[in-house]
Amino acid sequence: MTKLFDTFKRYMRIAAGATLLSSCTIATSEDSRFEGAGRTSSEARETAGIAAAIQNQIETGQIPGAVVMIARHGEIVDLVSRGxxxxxxxxxxxxxxxxRFYSMSKPITCAAVMTLYDDGLIGLDDPIKDYLPELSKMQVRTPDGLVPAKSDITIRNLMTHTSGFAYAVLPNPAQQDYIDANVFAIKNRLTESLEQHVKRLAQMPLVAEPGTxxxxGESMGVLGRLVEVVSGKTYGNYLQDRIFDPLNMIDTGFYVPASKSDRLAQLYHMSNEGVLSNAxxxxxxxxxxxxxxxxxxxGAGLVGTPRDYMSFANMLLNKGSSNGRRILSQQAVEMMTTNQLDASFGDSPLEAAGRGxxxxxxxxxxxxxxxxEGSDPGSVGEYxxxxxxSTNFWMDPANDLIxxxxxxxxxxxxxxxxxxxxxxxxxxxSDSDQRE
Incomplete structure (x- = not known):
């Protein structure tokens, strides 16, 4: 699993790299509406700048291609695909x-859990053991060995990655426990059910006291199982009913059916030496x-299109509403998109993820x-x-932008x-130019 460890560790830090793959002919955008007549000079420069940014990474062999989609005030203003x-x-x-969304599945899982909250079926500070008894007697891996957890894991802990669960492919005090037990949902998605996965996860020690x-780690997988137990539906069926169908996310699910197989992007791995290979x-x-x-x-199982994810993100930016239909309460969205980590977590609570x-x-x-100083351009309040x-999204309420x-x-x-x-x-x- 060496390659897996290396790539996941790199995934969790901010870095950059390059390779050479410049012999390929570059495919161009199929949607010229955002590049031609009827646009202001500032808008045209923005689209051209995005295209150039993608093209540069293609020509230096860092990516095979990319789609970038920008929306302002509920309208897609840039749609650029290259490569x-x-x-x-x-x-x-x-x-x-x-x-493949991988961890961009996590905010969708959050939305599913918040529908249960809106329906009055769960409380965020409920112990998860009330719904999943297998999580009743957790232990914590310490320098002195295993000790019983002093606190129960709550739903809120799972939603904020403060449950104590880890990933097998990230350095942590319980990493060897996860490796020895082969507990890694992404690797095992074809061979075990969600129920089986969570029951095996329950045997793993936590890396810290819940809430500290x-x-x-694996927290959002547990939340998917919570949805199944509370709703009485499979997780996939619940997402279809409460998230995907209402938002017209027609291509999102846990796999790609045969009728759409020609649209699934190939997955590539970039080695430490800067070589792309098909994975x-x-x-x-x-x-x-x-x-x-x-x-x-x-936690990481969904696939879908940029258009589908834009529909989901736009619902969040609209405080839970989409095309006149309410998916989440405004309160639920505000909690989702507001910092939940207090001063006890320090000035850089996501330091392990490369975030200062x-x-x-x-x-x-x-x-x-x-x-x-030195941060990427953006706004306070982004989620x-x-x-x-290499999929990424952000919503910027201050600029009404996704x-x-x-x-x-x-x-x-x-x-x-x-x-x-x-x-x-x-x-x-571009936003700065338009304000001047």
């Missing part, structure tokens, strides 16, 4: 290309997403609480998250982090 969804067969990447430390069916990354999985994993001062955490996503294979950056390269320090930085530079400088 390939499939390098080997030179299939152009397009706005209806289907991507932010630690990236499409690598079981370490979840295997084939053309096969229906046993495990409908709330100015970044807090809401429910299942980061929240910008300040913009220290968003990214995925392992940004999506989608490609399919593991790890995302080359893909979405670097490209998102460059896209931000373009769009926020």
């Amino acid at each position: 390939y969804a499939d390098l080997e067969n030179q299939v152009p990447i397009q706005q209806d290309t289907i991507f 430390k932010w630690n990236y 499409n069916d690598d079981i370490q990354y979840g295997g084939s997403y053309l096969e229906k999985p046993q495990l409908e994993y709330g 001062p100015g970044t807090g955490f809401g429910f299942c996503g980061l929240v910008t609480v300040a913009l220290p 968003g998250w990214s995925g392992w294979a 940004g999506l950056v989608f490609t399919q390269v593991i790890p995302d320090d080359i893909g979405s982090i670097m490209l998102s930085h460059n896209v931000r530079e373009v769009i926020y400088s």
Whole structure:
């Protein structure tokens, strides 16, 4: 699992890299409406700047291609696709290309849990053991060995990554326990159910007392199982009924059916030496997403299109409403998108994820609480998250703006982090130009 460890560790830090893959012919955007007549000079410069940012990363071999979608005031103002969804067969990447969301599944899981909250079926400070008894007697891995947890894990702890659960592929005090037990949902999505996964996870020690430390891990998978137990439906069916159908997310699910298989992007891995290789069916990354999985994993299992995710993000920006239909209460969205970590977590609570001062955490996503010198352009109050294979989104209420950056390269320090930085530079400088 060495390659898996290396890529996941890189995923959790901000970095950049480059390689060479410049011999490919570059596919161009299929949607010229955002590049031609009828646009102001500032708008045209913005779209051209985004296209140039994508093109640069393609030509230096860092990504095979990308889709960038920017919305302002509820309207898509930039839609740029460049490069390939499939390098080997030179299939152009397009706005209806289907991507693996990986951890961008997490905010969707949060929304599903908040529908239960809105319906009065759960309380956020309820102990999870009230719904999943297998999580009743947790232990904590300490330097002195295993000790019983002093506090119960709550739903709020799971929503904020303060439950104490970890990932097998990230350094932590319980990492060897996870490795020895082969507990990693992404790798095992084809071979075990969500119920089986959570019951095995319950045997793992926690890395900290619940509610005391932010630690990236398997928490959102537990939340998916919570949804199943409370609703009486499979997790996938519940998402379909309460999130996907109401938001017209027609291409989002836990796998790609045969009728849409030609639209699934190939998955690529970037080595430490800067070489891209096809990782499409690598079981370490979840295997084939053309096969229906046993495990409908709330932490990293979904696939879908940028258009679908834009619909979800726009609902959040609209405080829970979409096309006149309420998906979440305004209160639920405000809790999701407000920092939930108090001063006891320090100035850099997400330091383990490569995030310094100015970044807090809401429910299942980061929240910008300040913009220290050297930060990416943006606004206080932003909410968003990214995925392992270089998908990224953020919503900026102060500017009524949503940004999506989608490609399919593991790890995302080359893909979405670097490209998102460059896209931000373009769009926020454009906003500044328009105000002057």
